Amino acid sequence: MKSIILKASGIFLATVLSFSAFAGYGDAKDKAKEMAKSEMDVVDIAASDENFSTLVAAVKAAGLVEALKADGPITVFVPTNEAFAKLPAGTVENLLKPENKDQLIEVLTYHVVPGKVTASDVVMVDSANSLQGQAINVTVDGDKVMVNDATVIQTDIDASNGVIHVIDTVILPQS
Structure with missing residues (x-):
């Protein structure tokens, strides 16, 4: 016992x-x-999250993978799959066509800002110049941060070559 x-x-x-x-x-x-x-770069982080699969496909189609894996630092406003789904029907498919590669590059590089801009930095500016060449408007209202018409829904995802802020809408450069 x-x-x-x-x-x-x-x-x-x-x-x-x-x-x-x-x-x-x-x-x-x-x-x-x-x-x-x-220790992962911005592309690796986006590729590791299924919520960004549309963006990753677009980055590949645009031939921007190596550019976004470069040393940086860069800040990327990353739209979710739901953000891409908000675009008018057929927009994503049209942008992914090889003949529209230049337009796709314009849209994607509009989401990238040179330098590492953290959430605490973003609230102190009213605009940021994108790699595409046009400025992105930044608006802060209490805890809510907007870049153009997109709401920032997650901030400061550190990458080896910069930082990611997740947004709920694809931002588009002016034509």
Whole structure:
């Protein structure tokens, strides 16, 4: 009987230690993921999140992968898949056609600003010059930050070559 109780106690203790180690591992794993993410460039981060698959396809179609993997620093206002879905029907498909590559490059580079502009920097400016050449308007109203007609829904995703701010609408340069 005594040996059964000791064995049961040992199993219980081993189980508790396993759960404790697992909980610690999860914390370490999350920290490792965050550290690894900051070592990824803006393209790698976007490609690692299914919410940005439309943007990643567009970047590939435009031939901008290597440019956006360069040293930087750059700031990218990254539209979600839902942001692309808000565009009029057929717009994304039309932009992805090889004959519209120049137009696609214009749209994508309009989402990129040279330099690393963090959320604390963004609230102190009213515009930023995009790589496309036109200025992006920045409006701050309390906790809400807008770039043109897009709301910034997530800020300061650090990348090895800059920073990403997630937006809910594709911003378009003036024609």
